Amino acid sequence: MAVGHSTFPADMPEIAGFRIGVAEAGIKKPGRRDLVVMALDAGSRLAGTFTRNAFCAAPVQVAREHLKASVAGPRYLVVNTGNANAGTGPQGLQDAYATCEQFAEIAGCDSRAVLPFSTGVIGEPLPMERLIAALPTAFETLGHSDWSAAAHGIMTTDTRPKGSWREVVLSNGETVTIAGVSKGSGMICPNMATMLGYVATDADLAIEQSALDAMLQRVVVTSFNSITVDSDTSTNDACMLAVTGQGSRVEGDDLLAFEVALGDVMLELAQAIIRDGEGATKFVTVEVSEARSLEEARAVGFTVAHSPLVKTALYASDANWGRILAAVGRAPLEDLDVDGVAITLNGISIVEQGGRAASYTEAAGSKAMAEEELVIAIHLGRGQQKARIWTSDLSHDYVTINADYRS
Amino acid sequence: MAVGHSTFPADMPEIAGFRIGVAEAGIKKPGRRDLVVMALDAGSRLAGTFTRNAFCAAPVQVAREHLKASVAGPRYLVVNTGNANAGTGPQGLQDAYATCEQFAEIAGCDSRAVLPFSTGVIGEPLPMERLIAALPTAFETLGHSDWSAAAHGIMTTDTRPKGSWREVVLSNGETVTIAGVSKGSGMICPNMATMLGYVATDADLAIEQSALDAMLQRVVVTSFNSITVDSDTSTNDACMLAVTGQGSRVEGDDLLAFEVALGDVMLELAQAIIRDGEGATKFVTVEVSEARSLEEARAVGFTVAHSPLVKTALYASDANWGRILAAVGRAPLEDLDVDGVAITLNGISIVEQGGRAASYTEAAGSKAMAEEELVIAIHLGRGQQKARIWTSDLSHDYVTINADYRS
Known part of the structure; x- marks a missing residue:
């Protein structure tokens, strides 16, 4: 069940420097595109916020580490659904690292430029053979910003894909674009983090990484961190903001306009999770x-x-x-x-x-x-x-x- | 639904100096004994603990006040089910006071010796006419300690009466008895208080009122304050311990044995609420x-x-x-x-x-x-x-x- 009509926009925009690929890994069941890869062109920046659950999943630990460590910049987000790789101990961590290494080999980059994300059932080992077998297809299909494929690919108990976008008109008349997708339906009470949310912009933001991180934190508080389906904070929550910088320069007062638009996108994505809350009728x-x-x-x-x-x-x-x-x-x-x-x-x-x-x-x-x-x-x-x-x-x-x- | 078989003891004991009366007031629906009065002989003591919900019900406010104010000692507990008299504003308070006054007139005591308790739906005015009309019958039926009638009388969504008792053998070979009833099934997450619980003992406890209060607080923490059905703390929770003192003197090391037995009774009553938790199968x-x-x-x-x-x-x-x-x-x-x-x-x-x-x-x-x-x-x-x-x-x-x- 879900409340009202689906709100996935038919006109989700391209973000220059941001591509999406999908593949069928058959992680939980066959015949579903359950593996999503998002690619950021070299020179992009990434900001992220993660679950505060003490039992944070292996991919969350690795993604956090790679976000900090990646000297050359983050290049790929690899997301599987059907298995959370949480509560899986040392084997889980090893699997998360291996996912990054295998993908880095295919893509020809440092494995620390790859961030892993998982969502699905907790406590079962990630079926690595099937996941790794699907990585090449995910890489080969990297093309335009196919947000719909990404939104569908990351769903678990969700009944609808969730997306939102905004165009920001700058004071000089130029525009930049913000677009993103989210997933989530149950185990929703993000604590200083979020369910899975991926937002990208072509804006060339005239701010330091620390200011970018702070902006993400601010908009998350009033969006993803202000929703609850069932008071249960997930082990795998993550919200990532990719900034390719291939669009217009955003500086001065335009930064505020950008943050407002970013907040709008985040809030729509968060509210879409509530509208699709497990069993929701209100x-x-x-x-x-x-x-x-x-x-x-x-x-x-x-x-x-x-x-x-x-x-x-x-x-x-x-x-x-x-x-x-x-x-x-x-x-x-x-x-x-x-x-x-x-x-x-x-x-x-x-x-x-x-x-x-x-x-x-x-x-x-x-x-x-x-x-x-x-x-x-x-x-x-x-x-x-x-x-x-x-x-x-x-x-x-x-x-x-x-x-x-x-x- | 409820878990396991009913645990209401067939052999609930009499407590000397403690009597129970019931009547049909038709508060929510006719034909049910929904009004319970418990009488303590003169010279009894009473300890109580109440909900910490800021919107505590009118009867809770009045019961707390009368417990403190009653110079001559508390004599009557008047309990209605079917209506919580909570969220009822000044009219609710007036109704709670009026209940005490009307009953005091019948019983010939100070109205501050009467403590009111209500449980049921929140936010609807107490049907005073019907309640007052039933008070004489409740008074007239005051007889032996009919715990079963009391346990049934205070039920709301409960599917079972709840009772427990213990005999404490003192070091001199004499015995004292503790017995009580409780109700509760939903809106159960007592916070430094409990759902409705009434426990009586004939013990002549050799401790001051403050020590008696402290003992009740201690046993409530590990019993009623350690249960939850649905995390919702009620506006009407109350747990009362009546000490008639008509039995043997309990002093020295026997006080510890008494407290252990009291804790057992409280815990059984609390656990009975969980076994009868709304929809409970586990x-x-x-x-x-x-x-x-x-x-x-x-x-x-x-x-x-x-x-x-x-x-x-x-x-x-x-x-x-x-x-x-x-x-x-x-x-x-x-x-x-x-x-x-x-x-x-x-x-x-x-x-x-x-x-x-x-x-x-x-x-x-x-x-x-x-x-x-x-x-x-x-x-x-x-x-x-x-x-x-x-x-x-x-x-x-x-x-x-x-x-x-x-x-």
């Missing part, structure tokens, strides 16, 4: 305002967005707003004065001064809850900070998908 | 050891016990242990060295040195997961502390129950 924005700090606003947002009782009420389209109130009440806040709390549901006032709003009617609440897209706005009445968290509901299909996923 | 103990601190051990236990992906794998009897590993990895621990982590499932080693155990086989894992009672033992390899958390699985019935609860 797309829910939890807006927390009047908080003392950003951390506090986010904590309240996530507490509501994680609550199984709120999520099942959303699934049932049941205006059981007491569950929202109970979730706000158990959020880790110091000295919350409940009399200052107000909550609205798609604009309908449900809680005022800590109790049911005088104007509230069950009919109005039920009508609001029946919508496929919902905004739960929570005003804490104790500060100026705000945050938005996006989530889906908890349906029978979520249980079915996750009780059956491996079988 | 009873799961998460044992975390070799932690640096108790807080850390509990945090890891709760992270695993809250994980929707672990819980759906438990429901499916799928030995998808990677999900357990991923949950441990995202727990809020500093510097976890995953190489030191080992995990067993009902004694089967699944993770060693941070990866799949060499001896692990899918067949052995699947056999262990198929059991109705499971112990997930997590060794963190970094300290001496340990904690146990109890939880249930996440099944279709959980979604059904919570998507339909109000309708």
